[in-house]
Amino acid sequence: MRAVEVRDVSQVAEARRTAVALAEANGFSEGDAGRVAIVVTELATNMLKHGSGGALLIGSYEDASGAGVECLALDKGVGMADVAMSMLDGHSTTGTPGTGLGAISRGAHVTDIYSAPGRGTAILARLQRGSQRLSRPKNQPDYGAISLPMRGEEACGDAWCRKEDAGGFVFMVADGLGHGPLAAEAAHAASRSFQGLGPVAPSEMLATMHAALRPTRGAAIGIARFALDQRQVVFAGVGNIAATLIDAGNVVRRMISNNGTVGHIAKHMRDFSYPIDGTTLVVLTSDGLATGWDLGSYPGLWSRHPTLIAGVLWRDFNRGRDDVTVFVGRAEVE
Structure with a gap:
């Protein structure tokens, strides 16, 4: 982007x-x-x-x-x-x-x-190619993201990706230490490792990625699994990836991330499970975004397209001195 x-x-x-x-x-x-x-x-x-x-x-x-x-x-x-x-x-x-x-x-x-x-x-x-209008897919947790390098940099030291998993979907945000090409190298290594992993718990993914990132400068990483069959979100994080759950009534839950840097020092990698009911937003952000945002101050934004939500947060809370990634996923359970 x-x-x-x-x-x-x-x-x-x-x-x-x-x-x-x-x-x-x-x-x-x-x-x-x-x-x-x-x-x-x-x-x-x-x-x-x-x-x-x-x-x-x-x-x-x-x-x-x-x-x-x-x-x-x-x-x-x-x-x-x-x-x-x-x-x-x-x-x-x-x-x-x-x-x-x-x-x-x-x-x-x-x-x-x-x-x-x-x-x-x-x-x-x-x-898209062609002019046919497409209806919004149903029974899928939709998502969107903004990921941009710091002003003046070509390479983005952040990365995000998604893949399907048994019973749900898994999303990852990685923030390579610092910014520029070396940070981008660490973030890309995190993405490659993540995409190659099988259907294991987020904490186990982090443990494997910890070894894969040793040759790099390391990264903060957050992984959220939408376990829709179990009506929960499972999250594991190391470093300063902010992870938030927001339901339709603007009830906010901050998910827990442990201290450390994946690839260097990460003593604790633990899964935390959060029950969900109805529709819930999952927001993962790198530390290029200030933490003082509140969707409750934007009436009606919660229900909009996830990419639009990510864009508004980037516009209003971008610190301006680091790479920025804002990932927004919408989990829906009956």
Whole structure:
């Protein structure tokens, strides 16, 4: 994923070129890449008109709904009082034709918007090859993530990944010690080790990864398993990966991570089990994100697309001096 700052009109073209290049790399046809260009242009110009600029995050994705390019437009402007009204063609607060949000919605396979007066606007647009609109997959814990390097760095020292497991799904966030290429090497080693492991407990995964990361500078790692058949989340962590459970009533539970660095000193690796009922969000973040966030202060955000939630947290709580990863998963049990 790449962040493109959009503070003046000249940066709209950079955002468009970045998105089109990624679309072409993902096998998009010329026509589909053109659709990406239209959506990104509208996202960027809307930020300039209504939010005094912001950041456009551009990356690829692959999950149960398919694969493609995702774009997140994040600003801290005045926000929208009525998102549904703003989506209608012809509605404008700046004297323009008022077709921007409609064009985004028509061009994307998935669109989600979170905005509130005085709280800025966040828009997620996901585009795939072809124009067929896809319905949201059911009976799947959906997820999304933001993972970006510190400003001025090309390599991201964080990593996250997901895989299916017996009775559920397993997610991992790794934060390589420090930042830059050596931190990225440690995070990538964690991902490779994680993907190669069988269906064992998160603590056992950490123990194996501890040995695999010895040649690297080490990493903080958090692993959460959605054991849907047992109606629980099992978590094991070493280091400063913050792990949080949030239910529909904004009841917050902080999951426990032990001190240490995977690959160097990690004396305690223990599984902690947390019962879940109904729908629960699992949020894992590296320490590039400040810990003072509270979804309760964003009415309605809890129910939005996980990638949109991750983007809002990145926008408002990014410390600005380290790599940042925000992973959000939604576990649903009957």
